[in-house]
Amino acid sequence: MPNPYREIFKVPGTKGFAAAGFIARLPIAMAPIGIVAMLSQTHGEYWLAGAVSATFALTNAFVAPQISRLVDRHGQTALLVPTSVVSVAAFLTLILAANQDWPAWTMFFSALLAATMPSIPAMVRARWSEIFRDRPELNTAFAFESVADELVYIAGASLSVGLSVALFPEAGMLASTLFLAVGIAAFVLQRSTEPRVRPFEGGRTISAIRLRPVQIITVALVFVGSIFATAEVSAVAITKELGQPGAASLVIGVYAVGSFVIGIIVGALNLKMPLQRQFAIAVAVIALTTVPLLFADTVALLAVTVFISGMAVSPTFITAFGLIERRVPEAMLTEGITWVMTGIGIGMALGAFVAGWVVDVYGPRNGFWVSVIAGTASFLTVLLGQSSLSGARSPDASAPIAQPAE
Structure with a gap:
């Protein structure tokens, strides 16, 4: 093979x-x-x-x-x-x-x-x-x-x-x-x-963020980005509370390893399922795997739950960028991809702030509630946007909403 x-x-x-x-x-x-x-x-x-x-x-x-x-x-x-x-x-x-x-x-x-x-x-x-x-x-x-x-x-x-x-x-x-x-x-x-530079059609141009698929994916990944940051902040706080602050880097590293391994596997597959459904499933897995984080009361259990939580990250990114490539006009593809990257960055900044506040006020173990809420919000965003994400690529840069497929 x-x-x-x-x-x-x-x-x-x-x-x-x-x-x-x-x-x-x-x-x-x-x-x-x-x-x-x-x-x-x-x-x-x-x-x-x-x-x-x-x-x-x-x-x-x-x-x-x-x-x-x-x-x-x-x-x-x-x-x-x-x-x-x-x-x-x-x-x-x-x-x-x-x-x-x-x-x-x-x-x-x-x-x-x-x-x-x-x-x-x-x-x-x-x-x-x-x-x-x-x-x-x-x-x-x-x-x-x-x-x-x-x-x-x-x-x-x-x-x-x-x-x-x-x-x-x-x-x-x-x-x-x-x-x-x-x-x-x-x-x-x-x-x-x-x-190559592709000419804009339709007589006028708009920003890619005005396209409905870009809006949906960007908002969804704002929530996903906040999950990343929450995992880092909460891991540091919990390991410190458990008297093993040095284990924080290991736990955070395990999170990335889970994503790395599954990303390699998914990239080798040629799945036939519609891309928007793959995206919804990946986000659903992210949302579901945030729940066990609430019950991690040892470093070992925290590492295991964080590893599992990280497994759906790469599939989410792969399908998100795949959807952008398929739904955004070719003449604004780079901007569309960048907005998604921006969504992740904004989510990480907001997630770190909110998670830090929750940890300070309610204790280290409650920081992962931010992940649970963000995961649920991300899944609902993708679920409600399935019809827009299933549309064909907009033929020009003037249509703000991708049209549904026949």
């Missing part, structure tokens, strides 16, 4: 842009925590570190889709080069500001400019879509990208903090900035796989 992952990389150019894209997306995980690690050491003020990091993350969540919208109109190279130059320069300024103890406003301003960092996962998925559009290999490619995202979040945050602690405070951010510069440069140099 042929290895489906080997097959997708037989296409010329795929190994190159996938490798470059992996390097370029490391700052997604490294930069936010790297800012915290850097400023908490150089200034000793966690509120400042958290505020500057949040400024970057939240601004990027709203700026990235606008950059991706311009990418759909003008091409990847035309936008990735200038936006990345601004982002790299801003990160370097932020590092210098931290090292030289410049005024706080310079750090916030640098964080705002650094938020021009483009959504590399969207750019990479757009290239896969260009190569395997409407072919089963695209499912395998999206599975590979979901696994790559998991590896980025597992390795990126640890690498950033580890460098800052082991070497010097700015080391994590410096490495992150270098990865961004080198990765983007390598990515844009590979012009042969860059998606």
Whole structure:
């Protein structure tokens, strides 16, 4: 039986842009925590570190889709080069500001400019879509990208903090900035796989977020993102309460492992079930597997329940991006993918805040109630949106709602 992952990389150019894209997306995980690690050491003020990091993350969540919208109109190279130059320069300024103890406003301003960092996962998925559009290999490619995202979040945050602690405070951010510069440069140099710019039809253009399928999937993944953050916050709080704070990293790592393993398996399959139903089932599994988390009263049981909870994450991502590829006009695909990535990021930020408040007020074990509620909300969103998600791809950029299939 042929290895489906080997097959997708037989296409010329795929190994190159996938490798470059992996390097370029490391700052997604490294930069936010790297800012915290850097400023908490150089200034000793966690509120400042958290505020500057949040400024970057939240601004990027709203700026990235606008950059991706311009990418759909003008091409990847035309936008990735200038936006990345601004982002790299801003990160370097932020590092210098931290090292030289410049005024706080310079750090916030640098964080705002650094938020021009483009959504590399969207750019990479757009290239896969260009190569395997409407072919089963695209499912395998999206599975590979979901696994790559998991590896980025597992390795990126640890690498950033580890460098800052082991070497010097700015080391994590410096490495992150270098990865961004080198990765983007390598990515844009590979012009042969860059998606062609498709003209907009219908006489006018709208944002991809106005398309009903994009709205449904983005909202659903806001709730899914909050489940991720809740798992991390609650795991830290519970292991601390149990007297084993060092086990938190193991528990969080197990969560990603569950997603990683199932993602590899799903990517090797060519399921015939309609994609919107696969999406609903994956989200339903996520919702159901949040319930056992409420009863985890030992580190071992917590690790097992977190592993099980993580198993549906990659299938959710794979089907979500597959639906975006099939339901969004080709002329706005990159923006559509970026909005979904933005939804995950916003959900993680909100989930961490709400879960932290619940843990402080009601105790560590009640933090997972946020996961249960978010999982239920995500499933209801997908369930109520099945008719819109089952429609055909909108033929142009002017139709805000995908039409149902005959």
